[in-house]
Amino acid sequence: MISQILREGFKNKTFLAGTIIILTMTIIAALAGVITNYSYDEINISNALVKPNLQHLFGTDQLGRDLFTRVVYGARIALRVGFIAVVIETFIGVTLGLLAGYYGGRIEKVILFITDLTWSMPPIILALAIVTMLGPSINNVIIAIAIVSWAQFTRVVRAKTQSIKNLPYIEAARAFGENDFDIILRYILPNIVPSIIVISTLALPSAIMATTALGFLGLGAQPPTPDWGVILSEGITYINKASWISIFPGIAIVSIVVGFNLLGEGLRDVLDPRLKV
Amino acid sequence: MSTIVKVDRVKKYFEINKGIFRKRVTQIKAVDGISFSIKKGETLGLVGESGSGKTTLARMILGLIKPTENTIYLDNKDIFEALGKERKEIRKKMGIIFQDPLASLNPRATIKESLKRPMLVNGINKKDMDEIIKDTISKVNLREELLDRYPHQLSGGQQQRVSVARAIVLRPEFLVLDEPTSALDVSVQAQILNLLLDLQEQYNLAYLFISHDLNVVRFISDRIAVMYLGKLMEVASGEEIFNNAKHPYTQGLILSSAVLSPRDRDRKKISFAGDPPSLIKLPKGCRLSPRCPYKKEVCVEKIPELREILPGHFVACHRAEEL
Amino acid sequence: MEKDLIKVNNLSIKFNTKLGYVSAVDDISFNIKEKEIFALVGESGSGKSTTAYALMNLINARNSIKKGEILFKGKDILKLNEREMTKIRGKEIAMIFQNPLDSLNPIYTAGSQVYEAIALDKVEKREAWNRVINIFKEVRLSDPEQRIKSYPHELSGGMRQRVMIGMMLSRRPELLIADEPTTALDVTIQSQILDIIKELKSKFNTSVLVITHDFGIVAEIADRVGVMYAGKILEIGDVYQIFENPLHPYTQLLMKSLPRITKKEGRLQTIEGSVPNLTDDIKGCRFNNRCPYSLDACKGEDSEMLEIEKGHYVACHLVVKEK
Numbered sequence: 004m005i006s007q008i009l010r011e012g013f014k015n016k017t018f019l020a021g022t023i024i025i026l027t028m029t030i031i032a033a034l035a036g037v038i039t040n041y042s043y044d045e046i047n048i049s050n051a052l053v054k055p056n057l058q059h060l061f062g063t064d065q066l067g068r069d070l071f072t073r074v075v076y077g078a079r080i081a082l083r084v085g086f087i088a089v090v091i092e093t094f095i096g097v098t099l100g101l102l103a104g105y106y107g108g109r110i111e112k113v114i115l116f117i118t119d120l121t122w123s124m125p126p127i128i129l130a131l132a133i134v135t136m137l138g139p140s141i142n143n144v145i146i147a148i149a150i151v152s153w154a155q156f157t158r159v160v161r162a163k164t165q166s167i168k169n170l171p172y173i174e175a176a177r178a179f180g181e182n183d184f185d186i187i188l189r190y191i192l193p194n195i196v197p198s199i200i201v202i203s204t205l206a207l208p209s210a211i212m213a214t215t216a217l218g219f220l221g222l223g224a225q226p227p228t229p230d231w232g233v234i235l236s237e238g239i240t241y242i243n244k245a246s247w248i249s250i251f252p253g254i255a256i257v258s259i260v261v262g263f264n265l266l267g268e269g270l271r272d273v274l275d276p277r278l279k280v
Numbered sequence: 281m282s283t284i285v286k287v288d289r290v291k292k293y294f295e296i297n298k299g300i301f302r303k304r305v306t307q308i309k310a311v312d313g314i315s316f317s318i319k320k321g322e323t324l325g326l327v328g329e330s331g332s333g334k335t336t337l338a339r340m341i342l343g344l345i346k347p348t349e350n351t352i353y354l355d356n357k358d359i360f361e362a363l364g365k366e367r368k369e370i371r372k373k374m375g376i377i378f379q380d381p382l383a384s385l386n387p388r389a390t391i392k393e394s395l396k397r398p399m400l401v402n403g404i405n406k407k408d409m410d411e412i413i414k415d416t417i418s419k420v421n422l423r424e425e426l427l428d429r430y431p432h433q434l435s436g437g438q439q440q441r442v443s444v445a446r447a448i449v450l451r452p453e454f455l456v457l458d459e460p461t462s463a464l465d466v467s468v469q470a471q472i473l474n475l476l477l478d479l480q481e482q483y484n485l486a487y488l489f490i491s492h493d494l495n496v497v498r499f500i501s502d503r504i505a506v507m508y509l510g511k512l513m514e515v516a517s518g519e520e521i522f523n524n525a526k527h528p529y530t531q532g533l534i535l536s537s538a539v540l541s542p543r544d545r546d547r548k549k550i551s552f553a554g555d556p557p558s559l560i561k562l563p564k565g566c567r568l569s570p571r572c573p574y575k576k577e578v579c580v581e582k583i584p585e586l587r588e589i590l591p592g593h594f595v596a597c598h599r600a601e602e603l
Numbered sequence: 604m605e606k607d608l609i610k611v612n613n614l615s616i617k618f619n620t621k622l623g624y625v626s627a628v629d630d631i632s633f634n635i636k637e638k639e640i641f642a643l644v645g646e647s648g649s650g651k652s653t654t655a656y657a658l659m660n661l662i663n664a665r666n667s668i669k670k671g672e673i674l675f676k677g678k679d680i681l682k683l684n685e686r687e688m689t690k691i692r693g694k695e696i697a698m699i700f701q702n703p704l705d706s707l708n709p710i711y712t713a714g715s716q717v718y719e720a721i722a723l724d725k726v727e728k729r730e731a732w733n734r735v736i737n738i739f740k741e742v743r744l745s746d747p748e749q750r751i752k753s754y755p756h757e758l759s760g761g762m763r764q765r766v767m768i769g770m771m772l773s774r775r776p777e778l779l780i781a782d783e784p785t786t787a788l789d790v791t792i793q794s795q796i797l798d799i800i801k802e803l804k805s806k807f808n809t810s811v812l813v814i815t816h817d818f819g820i821v822a823e824i825a826d827r828v829g830v831m832y833a834g835k836i837l838e839i840g841d842v843y844q845i846f847e848n849p850l851h852p853y854t855q856l857l858m859k860s861l862p863r864i865t866k867k868e869g870r871l872q873t874i875e876g877s878v879p880n881l882t883d884d885i886k887g888c889r890f891n892n893r894c895p896y897s898l899d900a901c902k903g904e905d906s907e908m909l910e911i912e913k914g915h916y917v918a919c920h921l922v923v924k925e926k
Binding site: 329330435436465466467468469470471473474477492494495496498499500518519532533536537538539540541542543544545549551552553555 | 646647745759760761762789790791792793794795816817818819820821822823824825842843846847856857860861862863864865866870871872873874877
């Protein structure tokens with residue numbers, strides 16, 4: 004599969020563009036400490052609201068902190084929260100999807116009922132409710148995002164499982180004595196992995212958007228954490244005097260979201276052309 | 281010769297439920313009281329059209345689904361009562377080969393992995409596995425370098441050989457062959473049929489050979505069983521079935537099956553009126569009665585039993601002697 | 604002697620694929636006379652279906668190269684534009700496919716789909732519906748008044764194929780192309796469909812081109828046969844010549860690989876090796892790598908089609924030499 008991605012992926016412009024954007028952002032986030040000499044929470048009031056210049060590429064904010072440093076560290080948070088949330092939701096969604104698709108019957112009915120229930124609620128409002136209940140913090144944001152977005156995995160995985168489980172090679176495996184656990188893990192799951200990767204990649208931008216949205220509303224990361232949502236909301240107050248405080252994290256959000264979307268779309272073309280709706 | 285498989289009055293009814301209270305609306309009698317046995321080293325051909333229940337029957341023999349009533353014995357052991365180690369022993373003695381060669385293999389596993397799994401599951405010593413795989417792959421006339429390939433990299437004939445290899449890797453005594461050559465080209469079909477015969481001689485394998493192609497069934501079978509809508513219509517040796525068929529359905533089937541010489545094209549056919557009735561609304565008497573050109577009153581009223589009219593020749597027809 | 608309805612001269616079709624040009628059909632010539640059933644028989648990848656699609660001018664021009672000519676009543680089909688072709692397609696040349704369920708629109712009744720076909724010829728409404736019922740009778744659908752109101756999913760496979768044939772017949776085409784018309788069907792249904800196709804010829808003087816891999820179908824209905832292999836026609840003759848006096852080694856081997864014997868009488872003939880890769884620039888006879896009688900000449904240049912006996916053409920150096 005990896006060789007397939009490498010072979011066909013680089014012929015696919017969408018995939019290539021997405022990879023470049025995401026790779027750049029990941030490298031910058033990883034090397035944050037090397038790229039900038041400032042620290043993201045060092046306050047220097049005398050240096051507040053400086054326009055972008057050579058010392059401060061993105062300018063400084065209302066407390067005199069270097070905005071470039073804050074946006075770069077913010078990329079770390081966005082990527083980390085996004086990845087953890089997506090890993091959790093993939094795990095929940097795929098497990099339930101496999102169970103529902105393979106066993107059918109009552110198990111499937113219960114799982115589908117919960118799935119539809121989750122699906123039918125507006126995700127950001129549900130996430131808001133969960134975070135309000137649990138209290139504002141990054142970890143709770145991750146939990147909230149995972150809870151609201153696993154359902155899409157369940158639906159796709161269930162449908163795929165159903166179409167695979169009656170194929171002759173599964174029947175043959177059952178005939179020579181494979182148990183249900185091995186059939187699901189060794190015979191069904193590997194054949195759905197490409198779709199799962201695609202959906203996961205496409206789920207990342209929504210998870211990052213949700214993180215920043217919650218941060219913006221003051222329910223996610225708390226100041227002085229350089230979460231993009233937090234920076235944005237702080238910048239709102241100064242939007243007339245110092246628009247750069249809002250503009251740069253905004254650009255960062257847009258590029259990461261576009262990057263992952265391109266990557267996901269590209270992967271879909273390469274790995275799973277039939278998934279296209 | 282001793283018996284390897286004994287199917288004893290097996291029935292499989294599927295229930296159709298509807299509504300919130302899952303009320304039983306109707307029943308589909310897919311397999312309705314079928315008995316036969318297969319001896320060691322023997323091939324029983326099973327023919328029947330779609331809806332005859334032959335695939336359901338095959339799945340029960342493999343233990344994949346349970347009969348609604350009665351049971352199946354392998355080597356005198358009830359396959360649905362065996363537990364633990366005994367169950368494993370029974371499984372090792374059976375194998376299956378399906379029609380669609382590509383769909384029969386896990387697309388994400390190499391040929392080697394596909395051949396290894398049955399041995400791992402059934403507790404074959406890991407040290408012996410490579411040796412067994414090598415031996416098996418040469419038995420089905422495949423080259424060893426194919427072992428590291430994936431199914432889609434093989435031709436249809438090669439894929440079907442891998443399926444055969446997987447079925448015999450545990451050295452079974454009995455194989456269910458479910459239309460094993462229907463998806464293959466004529467020349468490849470010949471290769472696979474010859475291979476199956478070679479393996480049968482070598483391992484004294486018994487086959488249940490399911491097919492709709494009567495020419496293929498005639499070639500490979502010792503005895504042939506004809507199924508229609510969940511019941512056996514006729515069971516006899518291959519020669520008897522083709523030269524001395526007693527059941528109107530068998531006669532019709534033989535005459536409508538494709539000939540392999542243009543000289544035979546003007547043979548007289550027996551035509552059955554209409555399409556087979558649905559399994560939900562089965563006729564009261566003989567299942568063929570609504571379509572049978574020879575039906576009498578008794579055929580509409582009473583279900584004919586399978587009875588032996590000549591030594592080894594069984595027919596389920598009230599009028600077998602007259603026809 | 605009947606006139607030629609269709610005459611294919613030196614037709615070649617190459618497809619541009621990722622792996623380079625694939626020559627699916629290579630310099631083939633054949634003709635179909637009026638009132639005749641011509642069968643193109645070959646194994647998968649032989650180019651028989653590509654030929655059929657070319658006759659309907661359904662080959663995508665963008666990724667293919669076509670050479671030669673297909674003369675239908677004197678007009679070259681390959682030179683017609685889409686508008687002119689639409690007038691011929693369905694009206695003068697019709698086609699039925701292997702899977703009848705995919706070929707019918709699931710959201711319209713069977714009757715209305717046939718009606719639509721008839722209405723294309725600006726027939727008055729009541730008259731058109733009468734014709735629908737007549738056509739349903741012609742293809743022997745029981746209870747046609749009811750059947751015209753049925754949706755495709757309510758019909759059995761055999762009925763659907765009969766509706767498809769009916770739809771194709773409704774405009775009285777002069778040539779019917781049947782691409783594996785009975786592959787997915789049961790034996791008895793297959794025989795009914797073949798009878799209907801035979802009747803077409805005798806009743807309406809329709810010519811039929813049957814594309815199949817099944818020699819049973821060929822033996823059953825064909826008047827003349829072309830044997831295809833790897834994009835070439837190797838042999839053309841009437842059905843008795845092909846079955847009883849095959850000249851090309853490939854045809855001879857195929858005939859012996861048909862299961863016409865029982866296992867007691869021996870094994871089936873097989874053909875060693877595999878079909879050559881059509882992307883390679885093949886020199887000489889395409890069968891020479893598998894041919895047991897291969898001569899030096901076979902590796903050099905391709906043999907011309909020669910008429911060995913009346914109406915019996917073969918492309919083989921060996922046959923030429925022996926003569």
